[in-house]
Amino acid sequence: MKILDVFRDANSNLWRSKLRSFLTILAIFVGSFTIILNSAINAGVNSFIDKQIENMGGDGYLEMMPTETYDQISSLMDSGGVQEYTEDKDVSNASPYIKDEQVAQAKELDGVKSFHALPSASADYATSDKTDKRYRINLNAIVPGINIDMSAGVAPNTDDGAPYEIALTEDMAKALGFENPADSVGQIIRIAAPSTLKCYTVTRRSDCQVIVEAKITGTQAPGILAMGGSRANLSLWNRINEINFEGMPKESNHTFQAVADVDPEKIDDIKKELEEMGLSAMSVDDEVGMIRVFFDAILVVFNIFGGIALIAASIGIINTLFMAVQERTREIGLDKALGMSNSKVFLSFSAEAVMLGFWGSVFGITASIIVGNIANMVSHETFLKDFPTFQLTVFEPLTMLAIAFVIMFIAFLAGTLPARRASKKNPIDALRYE
Numbered sequence: 001m002k003i004l005d006v007f008r009d010a011n012s013n014l015w016r017s018k019l020r021s022f023l024t025i026l027a028i029f030v031g032s033f034t035i036i037l038n039s040a041i042n043a044g045v046n047s048f049i050d051k052q053i054e055n056m057g058g059d060g061y062l063e064m065m066p067t068e069t070y071d072q073i074s075s076l077m078d079s080g081g082v083q084e085y086t087e088d089k090d091v092s093n094a095s096p097y098i099k100d101e102q103v104a105q106a107k108e109l110d111g112v113k114s115f116h117a118l119p120s121a122s123a124d125y126a127t128s129d130k131t132d133k134r135y136r137i138n139l140n141a142i143v144p145g146i147n148i149d150m151s152a153g154v155a156p157n158t159d160d161g162a163p164y165e166i167a168l169t170e171d172m173a174k175a176l177g178f179e180n181p182a183d184s185v186g187q188i189i190r191i192a193a194p195s196t197l198k199c200y201t202v203t204r205r206s207d208c209q210v211i212v213e214a215k216i217t218g219t220q221a222p223g224i225l226a227m228g229g230s231r232a233n234l235s236l237w238n239r240i241n242e243i244n245f246e247g248m249p250k251e252s253n254h255t256f257q258a259v260a261d262v263d264p265e266k267i268d269d270i271k272k273e274l275e276e277m278g279l280s281a282m283s284v285d286d287e288v289g290m291i292r293v294f295f296d297a298i299l300v301v302f303n304i305f306g307g308i309a310l311i312a313a314s315i316g317i318i319n320t321l322f323m324a325v326q327e328r329t330r331e332i333g334l335d336k337a338l339g340m341s342n343s344k345v346f347l348s349f350s351a352e353a354v355m356l357g358f359w360g361s362v363f364g365i366t367a368s369i370i371v372g373n374i375a376n377m378v379s380h381e382t383f384l385k386d387f388p389t390f391q392l393t394v395f396e397p398l399t400m401l402a403i404a405f406v407i408m409f410i411a412f413l414a415g416t417l418p419a420r421r422a423s424k425k426n427p428i429d430a431l432r433y434e
Helices: 004-056 068-079 100-107 169-176 234-244 264-276 284-327 329-337 342-380 397-423 428-431
Strands: 061-065 112-119 126-129 137-142 150-153 167-168 188-194 209-220 229-231 255-262 281-284
Touching: 004 209, 004 255, 004 284, 004 342, 061 264, 100 112, 100 255, 112 234, 112 342, 137 234, 137 342, 167 169, 167 188, 167 234, 169 209, 188 234, 188 397, 209 229, 209 234, 229 234, 255 264, 264 281, 281 284, 284 397, 342 397
Parallel strands: 137 229, 167 209
Antiparallel strands: 061 255, 061 281, 112 255, 126 188, 150 209, 167 229, 188 209
8 A cells, every 4th residue: 555545545534524523623723823823923023133133234243332322322212203403402412432542452352353433423403305394313324234224215325435325214204204215215404513612602503503415315124223313324424523523633533432343252252351441332132132032932932822732632633533443443353354454554543643733734824824914914004013124924934844744743643542552453353343
C-alpha cells in the first residue's frame, strides 16, 4: 500500500462520523489559529522594530550627548506635539556641549569604527507659504549611514556641499499647511535661526534671527525611537550652527551630540567608558529593547492559551480515534485476517490522527490570514494610524509551515495509543465482536 493511499483512505475514514471529526478539528483549529496569529503579530512587531534599528544604523549604532541635552529634547517632544511660536516665550535652546577632549578620547576607544561629531544648531521656528503662523521646530541632523523611514519623498542629501534640505515630521508638515505628506515634497520652508550674541543686544528677538530657506525632500514615517524631530542635512545643520555662533570664538566646535558606529559585541564596555568620561550614551537596543520585551511577554501569554487549546484538542483526537477503533473492530479483524500487518493497521489509524491535525492547521492558517489582513486594515484606520509602516501582522510562510508540522506531529503522538490498540487486536476476537 502506497503512503499516499494510506492518507487518502485515512481522510475518507475521518468523515464516517462527520460531527465527531468536525468537533475534533475545531478544537485543533482554535489552538492553531491562536498560535499562528500570535506568530504573525510577533513577526509584525519585530519587523517594525528591526526596520527602526536598521534605519538608525543597526545594532552597532551609538549616540551620545550630555544628560541635560537629552532632558531638553525629551521635554520638547513631550510638550504636546507641534507648538505655535511666540516671541515672548522663552525659546532658548542653550545646552552644555561635549568637550573637544571628550570627542578625541571617544574616537580612540577600542571598538569604535567611525565617529561623527555634530555641532550645536538650534532654530526658533519654521513657516511656509501655506500658513501665516510660525511653529517651534525641533531639529535633528541626519548623518551618512543613517536612513529614514519615509511616508513620502526621500531622505535629505547628506553629501558635502549639498543644498539645504530637510525631512519634516508628519505633524510639522501638517502644521505648516500641507494636508498630505506628498504635498510637502519639493516645497520650501523658512527657518528662523537666532544669532546668539546679537540676541543679547536687541529688544526684539526677530531682530537677531536669520531666515534660512530649505527644501522639503519628504516627510518621515512615525517611528518608536526616542530621538525624533525634523531631520536637517549637514549643509543646513552647519549653516544654522554658523548663525547661532556668529561672532563667537572659533576654538570650540560646540559639539552637542555625537554618533558612532561601534562593534556590537563591545558596545556595553564602550558605554561604560563613555560614562566615565562624563557622556551619556544610548544604543538603539536601549531605546527599543523594552518595547520588544513588552510585546514578547504579551505574546508568550497568548501562545500559552494556544498550547492549552492544543492539549485539549489532543484529548479530543484520542477520544475520536478510540471511538473509531471501537466502531471498526470487525473491519480491523477482517483486514488482519486478509493479511494486513500490525504495522499497517497502526499506520492507518496514525494517518487519521495526522489528517485531523492537517485539517485543523489548514483551517487555522486560512482563518488567521483572513483575520490578520482585516486587523491590518482596521489598525491602520484606528490605533496604528500614526504608524503607516507598521504592519500589525506579517505572515511568514516557513513559520506557518513549521507550526503546521508541529501540530500534525502532536496529533500523531495523540493518535499513537488508539492506533497501537487497533494494531494489537486479535483478528479472531475482532471478527466475533458485536
